[in-house]
Amino acid sequence: MKDQKGFTLIEMLVVLLVITILLLITIPNVTKHNSRIQKKGCEGLVNMVQAQVTAYKIDNNKTPKMDDLLNAGYLKGEQAPVCPNGNSIIIGADGEVTASGEGQ
Numbered sequence: 026m027k028d029q030k031g032f033t034l035i036e037m038l039v040v041l042l043v044i045t046i047l048l049l050i051t052i053p054n055v056t057k058h059n060s061r062i063q064k065k066g067c068e069g070l071v072n073m074v075q076a077q078v079t080a081y082k083i084d085n086n087k088t089p090k091m092d093d094l095l096n097a098g099y100l101k102g103e104q105a106p107v108c109p110n111g112n113s114i115i116i117g118a119d120g121e122v123t124a125s126g127e128g129q
Contacts, residue, residue, distance in 0.1 A: 060110075067108035067124050074106060074114050075122040088120040 077099040081089040085097075091114070094100045106114050112124040 063108070063110040067110055067112055070106055070108055071114060071122050071124055074100065074116070078116060078120050078122055082120060088118070089116065091116055 074094070077094055078089055081094060081097065081099055089097075089099075091100075091105045094116075095103065095105070100106060108114065108124050110126075112126045115123050115125055117123065
């Protein structure tokens with residue numbers, strides 16, 4: 026029986042203990058930073074839409090509305106983009122892009 030290869034029960038328990046400890050450390054950190062991650066995602070989306078507004082202004086010499094960007098193919102999809110935290114993207118009359126509910 027000494028030639029048999031495999032893991033002992035103690036080795037398996039030690040591995041499970043290490044994995045459990047790593048999960049206990051990792052999960053609270055991810056959930057704690059979830060709102061910050063969503064805020065950064067929304068900021069990135071606002072910056073991307075602002076860049077498309079600028080490109081539309083250069084190409085067409087006018088400030089677009091969200092429908093103009095969607096119809097002209099500057100934004101993908103059939104609906105206005107929405108932030109990961111649920112905020113809507115709004116284009117102001119001056120072409121400034123913001124997210125509704127910013128700062129909440």
